[in-house]
Amino acid sequence: MKVYDVEGFPNPARVRIALAEKGATDKVEFIPVDVMGGEHRTDAFKAKNPDAVVPCLELDDGSHISQCTAITEYIDGTFDGPLLTGKTPQERARISMMNLRAESGLLNAVGDYFHHATPGLGPDLETDQCAEWGNKRKDVATRTMAYLDSVLDENDFLAGDTFSMADITAFAGLAFADFAQIDIPANLTNLSAWRAKVSARPSVSG
The missing domain is CATH 3.40.30.10 (Glutaredoxin)
Structure with a gap:
């Protein structure tokens, strides 16, 4: 492959x-x-x-x-190894739900801000920008961070007690937010602690 x-x-x-x-x-x-x-x-x-x-x-x-x-x-x-998309129908549905929320509300929202409201990848590639839309999407990303923080107040990971595809998506979204200079609000301590925990996983740190 x-x-x-x-x-x-x-x-x-x-x-x-x-x-x-x-x-x-x-x-x-x-x-x-x-x-x-x-x-x-x-x-x-x-x-x-x-x-x-x-x-x-x-x-x-x-x-x-x-x-x-x-x-x-x-x-x-x-491939063998820990399941990232769930084992039971309920697990799969919950992971899919949280993955979509992290993708749409965080990673894609940050991407829209980056590509529309900043120089992005430069004028040769960013040929159809709408700054107003990009800035609205930045607000969506920040609100999603707050939502994810609330989820993590009751769960070790975004879809329950097990690391999953949803955590991978949110982690990548926060990395993109760093690059786009969108900070995690200081009061979102659950999200920051979760990020530090994920950062220590061998799949990320290695």
Whole structure:
């Protein structure tokens, strides 16, 4: 299997953490994509992933899977190790719910702020900005941080007592927030403590 990505970018980080949690990092080949040079928008790359974003998983039969949630679900079902997407229907549903909230309300909201209300990746790539929209999305990201903090007041992790795909997504969202200079409010102590705990996991720190 091959993973087309950019090391250090938030969404690729989600897949890399999932692979590390499953002990499968050495089972895939990472292919760097020159996003800053616009490689992700070429016809050759869009033939692999019409969304024109990274990461993209290429299977041994030549087919492709994009979207981090779908890639993580494939990884979780393919490799041994701790389950990241849940075991029972209730666990799977709760993890899916929290993953979507973390993705939409935090990671994607930060991304919208970064790409619309800041210089983002530069004028060659940021060709259709709307600063008003971006700033509204920044507010969404901050509100989502507060929501996640409230969830963590009663749970060790975002979907219960076990580390899951939802935690990976939120962790990547906070890393992106750092890059976009959106701080975790000081009063959100549960979220900050959770982040420190996740940061110490070998899949993240190693």
